[in-house]
Amino acid sequence: MxxxxxxxxxxxxxxxxxxxxxxxxxxxxxxxTLLPTMKQxxxxxxxxxxxxxxxxxxxxxxxxxxxxxxxxxxxxxxxxSAVVREAIPSLAYLASHIGDxxxxxxxxxxxxxxxxxxxxxYPAALMxxxxxxxxxxxxxxxxxxxxxxxETALEEGEIVVRISFPLVSxxxxxxxxxxxxxxxxxxxxxxxxxxxxxxxxxxAGEGGVFRWPEAEAALKARFAAKSLDGIKHTAKGINADMxxxxxxxxxxxxxxxxxxxxxxxxK
Amino acid sequence: xxxxxxxxxxxxxxxxxxxxxxxxxxxxxxxxxxxxHVGCDTSQxxxxxxxxxxxxxxxxxxxxxxVDGATVTTIEGLxxxxxxxxxxEAFREHHGLQCGYCTPGMIxxxxxxxxxxxxxLDEATIRDDLDGNIxxxxxxxxxxxxxxxxxxxxxxxxxxxxxxxx
Ligand SMILES: Cc1cc2nc3c(=O)[nH]c(=O)nc-3n(C[C@H](O)[C@H](O)[C@H](O)COP(=O)(O)OP(=O)(O)OC[C@H]3O[C@@H](n4cnc5c(N)ncnc54)[C@H](O)[C@@H]3O)c2cc1C
Ligand code: FES
Ligand code: FES
Numbered sequence: 001m002x003x004x005x006x007x008x009x010x011x012x013x014x015x016x017x018x019x020x021x022x023x024x025x026x027x028x029x030x031x032x033t034l035l036p037t038m039k040q041x042x043x044x045x046x047x048x049x050x051x052x053x054x055x056x057x058x059x060x061x062x063x064x065x066x067x068x069x070x071x072x073x074x075x076x077x078x079x080x081s082a083v084v085r086e087a088i089p090s091l092a093y094l095a096s097h098i099g100d101x102x103x104x105x106x107x108x109x110x111x112x113x114x115x116x117x118x119x120x121x122y123p124a125a126l127m128x129x130x131x132x133x134x135x136x137x138x139x140x141x142x143x144x145x146x147x148x149x150x151e152t153a154l155e156e157g158e159i160v161v162r163i164s165f166p167l168v169s170x171x172x173x174x175x176x177x178x179x180x181x182x183x184x185x186x187x188x189x190x191x192x193x194x195x196x197x198x199x200x201x202x203x204a205g206e207g208g209v210f211r212w213p214e215a216e217a218a219l220k221a222r223f224a225a226k227s228l229d230g231i232k233h234t235a236k237g238i239n240a241d242m243x244x245x246x247x248x249x250x251x252x253x254x255x256x257x258x259x260x261x262x263x264x265x266x267k
Numbered sequence: 268x269x270x271x272x273x274x275x276x277x278x279x280x281x282x283x284x285x286x287x288x289x290x291x292x293x294x295x296x297x298x299x300x301x302x303x304h305v306g307c308d309t310s311q312x313x314x315x316x317x318x319x320x321x322x323x324x325x326x327x328x329x330x331x332x333x334v335d336g337a338t339v340t341t342i343e344g345l346x347x348x349x350x351x352x353x354x355x356e357a358f359r360e361h362h363g364l365q366c367g368y369c370t371p372g373m374i375x376x377x378x379x380x381x382x383x384x385x386x387x388l389d390e391a392t393i394r395d396d397l398d399g400n401i402x403x404x405x406x407x408x409x410x411x412x413x414x415x416x417x418x419x420x421x422x423x424x425x426x427x428x429x430x431x432x433x
Contacts, residue, residue: 001287003285003286003287004286004287005286006269006330006332008332008333008335028330031328031329031330031333032328035310035328035329035330036309036310036328039308039309048286050316050330050332050333052333075321082372098397099398100396100398100400100420101323101376101379101380101383101396101398101399102313102316102323102324102325102376102399103310103325103399105322105323105324106324106325106328106329121398147333181311182398186320231365
């Protein structure tokens, strides 16, 4: 690691002040992406602003027809939350399958979405559930927020404050885990709200998380795993690496989508 | 340099560290608690697992300055007055180790598992929950047996789980 100056603000507002004042400052959340990157010297911020002391960025709340989760809430807290388990059980399930127990005790939802790793789990949930990302400056839909591989709409000095998930009638998540890293080789989140259906795919896209319109149309006609029989995702634009080629990943999209629908329909 | 104060194995400690110092370095190099190991240093292997405010974390992926004011328990903090913790005893009894390099992290992960999931742990649960701990020697079989037995023994021991873990 290269040397940096460490700051530990007590509120999101103080953190924003530090980001604005300090040259080349970076936020630290759970550190489970950033610290390994800094150890490899792939990131070398001059100032590190640790959000760990910002109590206003933590916590889970049911607000009317939404579940609102603070950016610094850990994966374990989401997985174990009675509120999330009751309102959006598929989201608790997703959080409980990120990495391993130790990673879940430190890694945060805000860090995960800000990082937008193409194999991360949360982006699929935010996209399919139609979540709103609230920053210290504005509100963004998931579609506006996730802009590409490790890229988001976040501007310099912008902090993810909380994420608001509207309740849906049915939802399910299925991922084929990379057996070594536990990240998604392919993960599919499906959600049904009224007559609207969304299907979001992570782990597979060359440009990160994306929606699958053909599957959405088929599920809109009838929300059952069987509706996806015979529908295949193309291998065009799909990631290929040492773990899986594009054809295999494209095939897994269909398999995971059917499993996610089966979970959503309790079958 | 910056100052960090925390409680480690029940003792208040203060250290002056470079901000880059990881929690595992603070423990091993400043406090000479070398029971916590570094296996990979890339957040994968779990040899460095300690309890931070009662929860298992990878100390190679946590900055020392981030844990200011916190309570940390390491493998050295489990035994009481020279008597092994029931989970340590179970690893000894069931031979849940060979070279021993992964063992401190395994035991800290196991005690955390018991505090999250209780005293009756089946094989599938244990194997699933060991996702973050790698052992190059044993093939896991005896580790799984040791954890099941240790979890049960912790239930029978007089001290409540959390207390024993902290
Ligand atoms: C062994 C291992 C296995 C893992 N497996 C999985 C997995 O299966 N699935 C998965 O999805 N992830 C996985 N992860 C990643 C894990 O979920 C990380 O915790 C997460 O990606 C980053 O969150 P963090 O809180 O650690 O953020 P950090 O590492 O602290 O930060 C990540 C980035 O986000 C920025 N940032 C952080 N918080 C904010 C904020 N509030 N506003 C704006 N920017 C912010 C930081 O500046 C940094 O650039 C794994 C990690 C490890 C080490
Ligand atoms: S040394 Fe920390 S996970 Fe391997
Ligand atoms: S006993 Fe050697 S690494 Fe586990």
